[in-house]
Amino acid sequence: MLIVDAQQNIAFNAQQLQRDYTGWAWHQRRASARRDLPRATTSLRDNLLGRVAVVFASLQVISESSPNLRPWHSFTSGDLSDARDLARWQLDYYRRLADDNDQIELILTQADLAAVLESWREDIPLNQRLNGIVVSMKGADPISEPAQCEQWLELGARVIAPAWQPNHYVAGYDAELTRAGYELLEALASFNVLLDISGLSDRAAAEALARYSAPIFASHANPRYFRDSPRCLPDDLIIRLAERGGVMGIMVYNRYLRKDWHPSDPKRRVTVSHWVDAVDFVCQLTGAVEHVGLGSDIDGGYSYSSLPAEIDTSSDLWLLRKALLERGFTEPDVAAILGGNMLRVLRESLPGG
Numbered sequence: 001m002l003i004v005d006a007q008q009n010i011a012f013n014a015q016q017l018q019r020d021y022t023g024w025a026w027h028q029r030r031a032s033a034r035r036d037l038p039r040a041t042t043s044l045r046d047n048l049l050g051r052v053a054v055v056f057a058s059l060q061v062i063s064e065s066s067p068n069l070r071p072w073h074s075f076t077s078g079d080l081s082d083a084r085d086l087a088r089w090q091l092d093y094y095r096r097l098a099d100d101n102d103q104i105e106l107i108l109t110q111a112d113l114a115a116v117l118e119s120w121r122e123d124i125p126l127n128q129r130l131n132g133i134v135v136s137m138k139g140a141d142p143i144s145e146p147a148q149c150e151q152w153l154e155l156g157a158r159v160i161a162p163a164w165q166p167n168h169y170v171a172g173y174d175a176e177l178t179r180a181g182y183e184l185l186e187a188l189a190s191f192n193v194l195l196d197i198s199g200l201s202d203r204a205a206a207e208a209l210a211r212y213s214a215p216i217f218a219s220h221a222n223p224r225y226f227r228d229s230p231r232c233l234p235d236d237l238i239i240r241l242a243e244r245g246g247v248m249g250i251m252v253y254n255r256y257l258r259k260d261w262h263p264s265d266p267k268r269r270v271t272v273s274h275w276v277d278a279v280d281f282v283c284q285l286t287g288a289v290e291h292v293g294l295g296s297d298i299d300g301g302y303s304y305s306s307l308p309a310e311i312d313t314s315s316d317l318w319l320l321r322k323a324l325l326e327r328g329f330t331e332p333d334v335a336a337i338l339g340g341n342m343l344r345v346l347r348e349s350l351p352g353g
Contacts, residue, residue: 001051001331001334001335001339002053002117003050003051003053003054003317004052004053004293004338004339004342004346005056005294005317006247006293006295007136007249007251007295007297007300008042008055008056008299009057009138009297009301010055011059011089011091012060013299014090015075015086015090016073016074017038023045024045025046025314025315026040028040028043036071036072037072038303038304039303040299041311041312041313041314042299042314044104045315046315047131049318050313050314050316050318051120052314053117053120054131054339054343055132055133056295057094058137059087059136059142060087060090060139061077061083061086061087062075064076064077077141080141080144083142087142088142091135091155094106094156098133103127103131104133105132105133106135107133107134107346107350108156108350109352110352111352112350115130116132135156135159136159136161138196138219140161140162140184141167143184149184149191149193158194159194160195161195161197161200162177162184162195162200162208163204164198169184170200172201174202174230175204176204176207177207177208188214192348193214193349195214195215195216196217197216198221198231198295201230202230205237209237215245215345215348215349216241217241217246217247217248218233218246219249220296220297221248222256222257223235223281223282223285225281226257226277227255227257227258227259238282238285238286242286242291245345247291247341247345248282248292248295249292249294249295251295251296251297251300252272252275252296252297252298253306253307254270254307255306257270257274257278263306266305267304267309270308271308271310272310272311272319272320272323273327275308276323276324276327279324289336289337289341290336290344293337293338293339294320294337298317320338
């Protein structure tokens with residue numbers, strides 16, 4: 001059994017926080033003299049130890065006008081040119097990681113994915129296993145016009161989320177897709193790109209589910225039942241996503257796991273059992289285990305105390321397996337939730353190679 005994590009911010013944190021993905025998370029923590037920064041929670045070594053075989057690794061750009069700016073957001077975009085340059089740096093970072101490390105493989109084709117999964121046979125030692133990286137654009141701000149989609153795919157992007165904040169594809173947090181947004185969907189579908197509806201407004205997500213003809217999923221978007229937030233999906237969109245054969249990745253972010261959680265709460269107040277609650281909710285709502293997975297967002301820039309009690313680094317994501325089994329999920333169900341479901345939608349979108 002292995003894990004597919006549909007959301008980690010590896011290159012973004014390298015750019016903003018000078019994090020070294022190849023070093024253990026606790027080494028990254030010791031290397032930082034600043035105590036006002038979010039604590040490092042993921043790395044190549046932690047992912048391998050936690051059996052995280054495949055990571056959807058983001059390209060994320062923050063606008064200088066964003067209401068969510070943090071003091072450590074040193075690189076922000078003022079226009080489309082800035083967004084393109086910042087995202088290109090992050091994409092080049094992933095390419096350098098793969099070029100410089102024998103245990104990192106960029107997943108561009110089904111053949112690349114097969115090579116990563118083959119390295120996780122039980123007879124292969126940990127130091128020979130591969131960590132596969134799927135480059136996922138978290139907000140299409142770097143794509144200044146839909147005609148540029150092909151260029152980003154040639155560079156290595158394999159998953160696209162149209163908007164994470166208002167942009168020229170979705171005009172607001174409660175807005176529909178713009179004309180350019182519809183054109184973007186058409187362009188992406190023509191290349192069979194895996195579309196990510198995380199971060200879209202309800203109306204834009206509904207339009208995407210109705211119109212998009214290629215594979216579609218939500219990389220990290222918890223049920224709104226547990227937190228009334230636009231970052232979470234309401235029941236009707238979860239059902240429609242399942243009807244399209246999609247999958248939603250459940251975050252290990254406490255804010256979206258418990259209705260009454262507050263940032264001042266002690267870390268022990270939320271446990272991995274609350275994550276299983278969210279998984280079970282999706283299974284009950286859709287009537288199947290095929291439409292839910294993991295999109296941890298474990299390194300999403302929030303404080304360490306915002307992770308469930310048992311989670312220290314991404315190596316601890318393996319504990320989710322035990323929590324699911326204790327809740328009564330079968331071994332095949334757990335394998336599907338922690339990896340198989342995300343692998344299915346990824347395979348549907350990748351070229352053969």
